[in-house]
Amino acid sequence: MDGTSRDPRLQLVPRQPTREIAASARRAVRHRTRRQPRVPDGIAPRPRLAAQARERLAGAVRVARMAEDVHAPSRKSAEDAAAVLGTDPAEAGRDWDFALLAGLIELHADQARAGWRLRAWERDDSAVLRGWVALFDAWSLAVPAPDSLDTAAVAEVVEAAPQVLALLHLSGGPMRVPALLDLLRQRVAELGGGAA
Structure with missing residues (x-):
């Protein structure tokens, strides 16, 4: 062998005790998890909000399950869906639109x-609530902001508004304006990565 060749033998790394590895893994997970934002007073718990969204989108879920079986949507399949579901074609069309917008x-x-939300619909409250908020995203795209407002502030509020509107719609009763503004500020802060 020449003088530049390396020693081919592997060097063993000393083994760490199992407890140290487990403790290190727990610390890593603890540092990675984000704290859930504080829920403002007067807002229903997440499972109740998800149950209300499921109830309000029941027609969209029925149409989505039927469309999943048909695979080729058309005016005829919408009429067939209306006949099978016992609704009029306009209601079936509205439910179809809701199913598309909600990701069902x-x-x-x-x-x-x-959609992945339809597969997770019965077991995942987060998927349900995200689908519900997605319906309100369409509003933020359809309504232009007045020219006199700061475009960055409008963009932040428009991005946060669907969640606030969705929550307001599911609340089942009046909510205090300070609670809604608090929720909007929290959402803007989350989206911007800082405090509002």
């Missing part, structure tokens, strides 16, 4: 497929 249905090359 996804269209791929004129084929309707179950």
Whole structure:
């Protein structure tokens, strides 16, 4: 062998005790988890909000499950869905739109497929609430902001507003303006990564 070759033998690394590894893993997970934002007073618990959203979107879920079986949505399939579900075509069309906006249905090359939210609908409250908020995202895209307002502030509020509107719609009663403004400030702060 020449003088530049390396020693091919592996060097063993001393083994760490199992307890130290487990403690290190727990510390890493503890530092990674984010704290949930404080829920303002007067807002229903998450499971109750999800149950209300499930109830309000029941028609959209029925249409989505039917569309999942049909795979090729058309005016005829909307009429068929209305007949099978015992609703009028306009209501079936509205439920179809809600299902699309909530992510219950996804269209791929004129084929309707179950969206991931439909598959998680019965077991995942977060998926339900995200679908509910997605309905209100359409509002923020359709309504332009007045020219006289600061565009950055408007963008932050428009991005945060769907969650506030969705919560207000599910609250089932009046909410105090300070609680709504507090929720809006929290959401803007979350989206901006800082304090509002």
